[in-house]
Amino acid sequence: MDLRDVIEALERGCGRDEWWPSESVFEVIVGAILAQRVSWKNVQIAIANLKCAQVLDPRAIMGLDESRLQELIRPSGFYRQKARYLRTFSAYLIDRYDGDIKLMKGIRTAQLRGELLSLDGIGPETADTILLYALGHPSFVVDSYAFRLFDRLGLGLGRSYDKVKTEVEDAIGRDVRRLSLAHALVVTHCKTHCLATPLCLGCPFSGICPSEVHDG
DNA sequence: ACCCAGGTGGCCC
DNA sequence: GGGCCACATGGG
Numbered sequence: 001m002d003l004r005d006v007i008e009a010l011e012r013g014c015g016r017d018e019w020w021p022s023e024s025v026f027e028v029i030v031g032a033i034l035a036q037r038v039s040w041k042n043v044q045i046a047i048a049n050l051k052c053a054q055v056l057d058p059r060a061i062m063g064l065d066e067s068r069l070q071e072l073i074r075p076s077g078f079y080r081q082k083a084r085y086l087r088t089f090s091a092y093l094i095d096r097y098d099g100d101i102k103l104m105k106g107i108r109t110a111q112l113r114g115e116l117l118s119l120d121g122i123g124p125e126t127a128d129t130i131l132l133y134a135l136g137h138p139s140f141v142v143d144s145y146a147f148r149l150f151d152r153l154g155l156g157l158g159r160s161y162d163k164v165k166t167e168v169e170d171a172i173g174r175d176v177r178r179l180s181l182a183h184a185l186v187v188t189h190c191k192t193h194c195l196a197t198p199l200c201l202g203c204p205f206s207g208i209c210p211s212e213v214h215d216g
Numbered sequence: 217a218c219c220c221a222g223g224t225g226g227c228c229c
Numbered sequence: 230g231g232g233c234c235a236c237a238t239g240g241g
Binding site: 037038039041042045046074075076077078079080081082159 | 235237238239
Binding site for chain 2: 019120121184187
């Protein structure tokens with residue numbers, strides 16, 4: 001079994017789609033930042049607060065008092081840091097792209113990824129989430145679930161973010177649809193099967209995965 | 217009272 | 230390069 005088998009097994013086993021719902025590209029980016037190390041449910045509350053206050057926009061974010069922004073996103077945790085991160089990204093968007101996300105789309109993936117990684121609060125996972133789900137670039141998102149799942153399947157990829165990312169991208173190709181699905185499937189699979197129940201009912205790996213996968 | 221949740225940055229060695 | 234730590238909320 002290699003990485004391609006795992007990806008194909010995930011795709012056969014689950015019919016997941018529309019992984020990152022949103023009403024705008026900026027909302028996806030804000031969600032990516034707010035979702036750092038916190039449940040998606042908390043993020044949804046914070047996003048709803050921002051919408052209710054009609055500030056889900058880079059210039060509106062910059063027009064807010066720091067304390068007001070913190071108050072709105074408080075349910076998503078780490079709210080002082082994340083308020084700073086949102087302002088950093090908003091300022092970057094305004095300064096570099098005149099606040100117009102559409103102007104980012106002509107930039108090459110590697111260049112854009114470098115710009116994102118240079119921002120305070122944007123690490124590799126958040127950068128790749130923005131590239132893939134907000135901007136439609138072929139960039140696989142590695143998260144803690146991917147490390148755990150691939151480790152337990154004995155793929156021997158190690159814990160290097162960039163290593164796992166490039167291996168998956170080589171296995172899947174520059175296909176935004178499949179790269180998006182692959183990340184969603186890794187997370188949903190781990191949450192609903194391997195890391196949640198010992199029996200792993202309905203596990204798409206049944207028959208091919210070592211028993212360690214189901215240890216939880 | 218724990219443990220976990222769709223990370224990042226800073227520090228240390 | 231890896232190993233800790235702070236950051237903060239909400240739910241089981």
